[in-house]
Amino acid sequence: MDRRCFLKTAMIAGVTLTLPDVLLPFPGNLHAIEKTDLVVARGPSPARITKAAVDGLGGIRRFISRGDVVVVKPNIGWDRTPEFAATTNPEVVSTIVRLCYEAGAKKVKVFDHSVVDPRRCYKQSGIADAARAAGAAVSYIDDRKFREVKLSGHALKSWPIYTEVLEADKVINMPIAKTHGLSTLTLGMKNWMGVMGGSRGRIHQRIDGSLVDVAMLIKPVLIVLDAVRILTANGPQGGDLSDVKRLNTVVIGTDQVAVDAFGATLFGLKGSDIGHIVAGHRAGLGTMELQKLKIKKIAL
DSSP: OOHHHHHHHHHHHHHHHHSOGGGSOOHHHHHHHTOOSEEEEEOSOHHHHHHHHHHHTTOGGGTOOTTOEEEEEEOOOSSOOGGGOSSOOHHHHHHHHHHHHHTTOSEEEEOOOOSSOHHHHHHHTSHHHHHHHTTOEEOOOOGGGEEEEEOOOSSOSEEEEEHHHHHOSEEEEEOEEEEETTTEEEOTGGGGGGGBOSOGGGGGGGHHHHHHHHHHHOOOSEEEEEEEEEEOSSTTTOOOGGGEEEEEEEEEESOHHHHHHHHHHTTTOOGGGSHHHHHHHHTTSOOOOGGGSOEEEEEO
8 A cells, every 4th residue: 555545545544433423323322312212102912112112221131141140020919919019019020030141140039028928928929920930039028138238318317128139230120000098009119118127117108208218228120010900099008999990001211200201101190290200300210201211112
């Protein structure tokens, strides 16, 4: 190559290297341009919409790495079958467990601090059988595994938290969308009560701030909101099928406040109508301003 050709080639290369990343047709840059904040998937199959929602947010390998110990935290609080929408849909749970193993997770743990007899809750909800079939290690809460943790929050300064959540490499929060007599709705942040020990009833006087204080401690890599069926009245326990509405929907994201704010819209409400969503927004935990987010909707 003579000197003139060399200089010409170098000049072209230099110009190319100074172009903005957004002009370069690489998948990573396209992903950055098309950033998605929330995915809402709808369809008749809970398993398919769950996988589609995860894929729409970048795929499970964006969140779970080979060798991870993962905690999947559903709502198993009540002695109800899935039709009553008091507990997380078992197909949604088992799909997430399988996806974690496909990503190379070393172990996936599933548990919850049930409100009533955990043996009946785990069985009746269908979650224990479905999660075990997918390979999860399903266990009852062991009271010896709670540890007092400093929170330094506005409502709570410390609280006993389940150590298996604190020690996991990754945590996935898997609430069901339903009404609640005290907090209006129970969605993602409220689901953290299932990893709290002690006398949980004590937080009811300052429930909004307390939920945010705990949510600030636990950083889930994903929130998977089950709205296959939602409980529209008499929550959180339910018990009457007339209170259940089938939406065939799953909502996922990484922002705890945003997922809960979208969850509120499933009930004809706004995030600003729910105390703990407002508190989380003000605390900087996330945003309830859905109009500022990119929300991808998938129909199957």
